Amino acid sequence: MTESETPIIPDHLKTWFNARWAPSMGAIDGYDVTFLGMLIASEQPRRVVEIGCASGLSSVILSTLLQAQGGGTLDSFDLLDRFYADPQKPVGYLLKESPDTPDVQVNVHPGTMSLDVKDHVEGGIDFCFIDAAHKHPWPLIDTLAVLPLMRAGGVIVHHDLQMFKNPVTCATGPKVLSDQIPRKLAIRPGQLGSEALTQGLKTRSVHNNIFALRVPEDVTHLSRTLAQGFHLGWDRDPQKRVPEQFADRFSALLKSAYAPDVAQSFEFGLSRYNPDVPRQGVRQSLGRFVRRFR
Secondary structure (H helix, E strand, O other): OOOOOOOOOOHHHHHHHHHHOOOOOOOOOHHHHHHHHHHHHHHOOOEEEEEOOOOOHHHHHHHHHHHHOOOEEEEEEEOOOEOOOOOOOEOOHHHHHOOOOOOEEEEEEEOOOHHHHHHOOOOOEEEEEEOOOOOOOHHHHHHHHHHHHEEEEEEEEEEOHHHHHOOOOOOOHHHHHHHHOOHHHEEOHHHHOOHHHHOOOOOOOOOOOEEEEEOOOOOHHHHHHHHHHHHOOOOOOHHHOOOHHHHHHHHHHHHHHOOHHHHHHHHHHHHHHOOOOOOHHHHHHHHHHHHOOO
């Protein structure tokens, strides 16, 4: 399939997107849509997961791109049940205005997060788009939560890489995560094709705001490498702290899915950077971890 035979972004999707997107939205822009389009065209995923549904704009983009490649399933998860920017609207409300996608099954799961994906989607996820909480360490948490459910060779995409430069909404999570990805597993916009494919789509002036990682056959080294990000300073935002109950669930997942030092890295960061006093179990685990370096 060549670009001349089938557009990466169908014209009707461009029209739909341009009629609803605005620079003030936190959603993906034309550059990001093009990146997703090129990835989906090349990867041909069938089972797709989205973490962070919000208005549903990116959900519509993903489902329409899936339709163009033959169909599949999209499960979209969001912590809220109302759109964060307008509580009068439900999460995913734009899906009601979506172009026709008869070969794509779309399921929205409000009141859920990355740790809940395993309860709704079987393993073997081909493609995961994460655009949820951007404060560090949330993008790293979301990645390690879904990584065990990904098929080898699958792709995990993150948005808002450049948010660490924004003086108002500064969030370092995507940047910290991006910096931990081994070069051979990283996928950047420039690797996929020309930005000329973005022609006809509304964009911001921000470039390279999206990136992806390819899931290797054995995630042992990748998980350990990514977990080093937990040692780097967590963003100071009381509203984005890691709640104790969530921390317990996430620690349990890390211990069951990865080598012991992955959970220990999370607990180290939890004790150092999270606003709450660390729990007794975390202090004991942290003590064992620290003694390794003495």
